[in-house]
Amino acid sequence: MRDIFDAELKQLGDDLEAMSSRVEQAVTNAGRALLTADLTLAESVIADDLAIDALERDLDERCVRLLAQQQPVATDLRVVVSALRMSASLERMGDLARHVAQVTRARYPEVAVPAGLEETFTQMQDAAVRVARRVTTLLGTRDLALAESIEQDDDLLDELHSDTFAAMLGGEWEHGPQATVDVTLLSRYYERFGDHGVSVARRIVYLVTGATAEALDPAAVRGS
Template sequence: MRDIFDAELKQLGEDLVAMSGRVEQAVTSAGQALLTADLRLAESVIADDLAIDALERDLDERCVRLLAQQQPVATDLRVVVSALRMSASLERMGDLARHVAQVTRLRYPRGAVPEGLEGTFTQMQDAAVRVARRTTTLLETRDLALAESIEQDDDLLDALHSDTFSAMLSGEWRRPAQETVDVTLLGRYYERFGDHAVSVARRVVYLVTGDTAHALDPAAVRSV
């Protein structure tokens, strides 16, 4: 019976890695679509988000079944509960990639990023892709140095998000209202993407160390 339970716990970890890999692909493609006004790529991101949602539902159902049937305690309980929370964060990261793609689709054939902010959003995209890639590797390896690097990239996303507001509030901003809305939303999507990655990273740190000192979830503290 213990061997079966251990195999189920291992499968939860593997499914989280697979889910994170899909999120990594989603944000990579969503940003590429945004920066190049690629409608077909944007639509593929939107469609593929259904697969991420399905992975979350399946993983969560198995976690609940394990809790009900096995009644895990101590480390085992920590693993199952953490899997539930991490799957929710990964699903939300997939949603945010989809939101970026939806803005791209809405503005096609015109680009959604106004002139003058291409560099800022390119940096945001690069940071988001790094965050996603490191999240996948962190779930595979539980390398705590990666958890720290995810937090650093999240700090960069926060700073770039602030830069978008500085640009819009400057006296030189003369863009239409719709472009202002687009920039506001896109910046928010990238900023939240980083927050949810930090949530996953902190949960992995908690799994490895048992230390709750840094387990506060930024994605839960701030509004979704």
């Protein structure tokens, strides 16, 4: 019986990693579509989000079944409850990638990012992809040094989010209301993407160390 339960717990971990890999692909394609006004790629991100949603539903159903049938305690309970929470964060990350793609579709054939902010959004895109890639690796390896890196990229996304508002509120902003709305939404999507990546990272730290601190202590992550 224990062997079966252990196999089910391992499958939860494998499925979370697979779900994260899909999110990584989604945000990669969403950003590429955004910066190049690639309608076909944007449409594929929007359609593929259904698969991420389906993975979350399946994983959550199995978690609930494990809680009901196995009544896990201690570490096993932490694993199952954490899987539920991480799947919710990953699903939301997929939604945010879809939202970016939807802005691209709405502005096609124009590029949604206005002149002067291309570099800012390129940096946001690069940081979001790093977050997604590191989350996927972290789920598979439990390498806590990656959790610290995810926090750092989230900090960068926060800074870039602030930069977009500084640009819009500055005296040189010459773009219309629609561009202002688009930039506000896109910047927020990327900023929240980083937040959800941090949520997954902190949940892994909790599983490995039992720590529940609101912020990761870099020294603790490095084991020093």
